[in-house]
Amino acid sequence: xxxxxxxxxxxxxxxxxxxxxxxxxxxxxxxxxxxxxxxxxxxxxxxxxxxxxxxxxxxxxxxxxxxxxxxxxxxxxxxxxxxxxxxxxxxxxxxxxxxxxxxxxxxxxxxxxxxxxxxxxxxxxxxxxxxxxxxxxxxxxxxxxxxxxxxxxxxxxxxxxxxxxxxxxxxxxxxxxxxxxxxxxxxxxxxxxxxxxxxxxxxxxxxxxxxxxxxxxxxxxxxxxxxxxxxxxxxxxxxxxxxxxxxxxxxxxxxxxxxxxxxxxxxxxxxxxxxxxxxxxxxxxxxxxxxxxxxxxxxxxxxxxxxxxxxxxxxxxxxxxxxxxxxxxxxxxxxxxxxxxxxxxxxxx
Amino acid sequence: xxxxxxxxxxxxxxxxxxxxxxxxxxxxxxxxxxxxxxxxxxxxxxxxxxxxxxxxxxxxxxxxxxxxxxxxxxxxxxxxxxxxxxxxxxxxxxxxxxxxxxxxxxxxxxxxxxxxxxxxxxxxxxxxxxxxxxxxxxxxxxxxxxxxxxxxxxxxxxxxxxxxxxxxxxxxxxxxxxxxxxxxxxxxxxxxxxxxxxxxxxxxxxxxxxxxxxxxxxxxxxxxxxxxxxxxxxxxxxxxxxxxxxx
Ligand SMILES: Nc1ncnc2c1ncn2[C@@H]1O[C@H](COP(=O)(O)OP(=O)(O)OP(=O)(O)O)[C@@H](O)[C@H]1O
Ligand SMILES: [Mg+2]
Numbered sequence: 001x002x003x004x005x006x007x008x009x010x011x012x013x014x015x016x017x018x019x020x021x022x023x024x025x026x027x028x029x030x031x032x033x034x035x036x037x038x039x040x041x042x043x044x045x046x047x048x049x050x051x052x053x054x055x056x057x058x059x060x061x062x063x064x065x066x067x068x069x070x071x072x073x074x075x076x077x078x079x080x081x082x083x084x085x086x087x088x089x090x091x092x093x094x095x096x097x098x099x100x101x102x103x104x105x106x107x108x109x110x111x112x113x114x115x116x117x118x119x120x121x122x123x124x125x126x127x128x129x130x131x132x133x134x135x136x137x138x139x140x141x142x143x144x145x146x147x148x149x150x151x152x153x154x155x156x157x158x159x160x161x162x163x164x165x166x167x168x169x170x171x172x173x174x175x176x177x178x179x180x181x182x183x184x185x186x187x188x189x190x191x192x193x194x195x196x197x198x199x200x201x202x203x204x205x206x207x208x209x210x211x212x213x214x215x216x217x218x219x220x221x222x223x224x225x226x227x228x229x230x231x232x233x234x235x236x237x238x239x240x241x242x243x244x245x246x247x248x249x250x251x252x253x254x255x256x257x258x259x260x261x262x263x264x265x266x267x268x269x270x271x272x273x274x275x276x277x278x279x280x281x282x283x284x285x286x287x288x289x290x291x292x293x294x295x296x297x298x299x300x301x302x303x304x305x306x307x308x309x310x311x312x313x314x315x316x317x318x319x320x321x322x323x324x325x326x327x328x329x330x331x332x333x334x335x336x337x338x339x340x341x342x343x344x345x346x347x348x349x
Numbered sequence: 350x351x352x353x354x355x356x357x358x359x360x361x362x363x364x365x366x367x368x369x370x371x372x373x374x375x376x377x378x379x380x381x382x383x384x385x386x387x388x389x390x391x392x393x394x395x396x397x398x399x400x401x402x403x404x405x406x407x408x409x410x411x412x413x414x415x416x417x418x419x420x421x422x423x424x425x426x427x428x429x430x431x432x433x434x435x436x437x438x439x440x441x442x443x444x445x446x447x448x449x450x451x452x453x454x455x456x457x458x459x460x461x462x463x464x465x466x467x468x469x470x471x472x473x474x475x476x477x478x479x480x481x482x483x484x485x486x487x488x489x490x491x492x493x494x495x496x497x498x499x500x501x502x503x504x505x506x507x508x509x510x511x512x513x514x515x516x517x518x519x520x521x522x523x524x525x526x527x528x529x530x531x532x533x534x535x536x537x538x539x540x541x542x543x544x545x546x547x548x549x550x551x552x553x554x555x556x557x558x559x560x561x562x563x564x565x566x567x568x569x570x571x572x573x574x575x576x577x578x579x580x581x582x583x584x585x586x587x588x589x590x591x592x593x594x595x596x
Pocket of ligand 1: 373376377378396397398399400401402403404405554
């Protein structure tokens with residue numbers, strides 16, 4: 001516990017230092033944040049699809065839940081003086097942390113509710129249900145109302161309860177929410193990258209990790225060993241959804257604008273491509289591939305110039321997936337980990 | 350009532366199955382199966398393909414819920430309880446088709462067999478016991494289980510089941526697809542395991558081997574038990590010889 005705490009403190013300090021050093025380069029900070037969010041999404045989805053052997057294609061939806069809940073939280077909290085007398089940065093970061101927590105918990109709870117019925121069944125139900133879930137979230141947001149500033153003022157006068165009710169029903173339809181306070185530094189993003197990687201490694205190194213791997217390998221046999229397969233699948237799913245929610249809340253608070261389209265099926269597929277390319281089951285693979293694939297369109301743009309990054313991303317990823325499946329179906333890393341390189345080879349490539 | 354051959358030695362009951370029915374949609378696989386395993390017994394269940402042997406084991410081990418009937422383990426009703434909760438109650442199931450974890454090593458497979466146990470010393474001791482039964486597993490302990498031969502995988506499946514220190518071991522066709530010599534080895538070990546106090550409920554196509562080992566045996570036909578008796582008596586029965594021993 002002490003070791004965990006001190007590692008977290010050191011990682012946090014390193015991320016804060018890096019944020020401060022590179023704060024002057026907005027381009028760098030934005031790219032670093034985007035890459036970090038992609039890594040959190042990939043590493044957490046890998047916990048479900050790679051390590052536990054289930055198949056979710058709705059991670060974007062859970063990211064969206066985290067983003068919207070996080071923004072509602074922060075927009076409520078920024079009006080209050082949480083720490084009287086403390087500097088603005090400190091209270092901003094406190095607001096952000098609370099927004100990340102609520103966003104993550106909301107997504108995690110959703111994950112639990114979605115996972116419980118669908119993971120009790122063996123087979124591909126999860127894929128279908130998560131696909132549907134992502135769409136439901138998108139459609140639900142599109143059917144809320146837009147915030148009108150005069151209306152908001154009236155509601156605010158009626159107290160925080162009324163404002164909360166107003167905000168959750170006014171998520172800005174397809175145009176989304178804008179002017180979100182940019183509270184996220186890329187150091188904060190990378191701090192969460194560190195947390196999700198560490199949590200995954202901890203789980204894998206424990207008896208729980210064994211149970212998850214056993215489920216991936218053979219669910220019936222895992223059950224016969226005494227593994228509560230449904231319980232483990234649901235918990236892994238909820239933990240992964242929590243991190244997707246945190247990623248969404250982080251994203252919202254540096255992107256400043258969120259729309260439902262950012263968390264749609266295309267987003268979910270993108271995250272699946274990250275982990276398939278990196279090697280299902282490999283955390284290092286998820287990290288490396290999420291970084292490379294997020295930067296690749298940007299690099300291509302600066303090399304060849306001219307085109308829109310968003311437009312190039314879809315065909316590029318589609319092509320990449322086909323090439324990987326044909327040439328290296330196990331992905332870049334297979335199930336190997338960077339930190340196991342020195343050790344004796346145990347798993348097949 | 351099924352025909353009974355020979356007399357059964359009275360032992361304290363360990364497993365009691367009574368009137369169990371199992372359906373797969375419209376198909377009724379079991380039509381009221383009743384059987385029992387006494388403490389220290391080896392009980393065999395023989396029958397043709399599709400008779401319902403695997404379904405019986407699944408109903409016992411909680412892999413599927415019977416639509417009627419009860420299952421009792423050591424006097425406790427366990428009908429329809431999920432499989433993972435029965436391991437802690439002393440039941441181990443080596444499912445049909447072995448069901449080893451192919452991308453985990455032999456050692457990791459064995460450790461997963463002891464998943465619910467926390468007594469490190471006892472686990473280490475049992476690991477040695479398994480390596481004693483099947484020395485080839487020790488040589489292969491760092492190898493991926495999926496790369497083992499069929500016979501070695503069966504040895505692993507049985508050892509892994511034993512790693513939970515069960516009172517009752519359920520085995521589904523341990524001889525399936527194995528060379529006679531390997532089958533001999535496995536049955537020799539099963540006899541030894543039984544002598545060490547583990548009761549066994551054994552499903553086998555190879556009726557000769559199964560009846561040779563069993564204290565008591567049941568013959569299953571299209572979802573119902575049609576005959577029971579001592580292993581020796583069934584081996585001597587003309588009906589059984591004709592139907593299951595190919596004579
Ligand atoms: N999952 C399933 N869905 C539908 N029918 C099934 C299922 N499993 C078994 N059955 C049917 O139930 C009956 C009994 O099957 P079971 O597997 O118990 O037989 P078995 O005695 O173990 O046969 P074998 O010796 O071939 O392993 C068969 O008619 C089979 O077709
Ligand atoms: Mg069978």
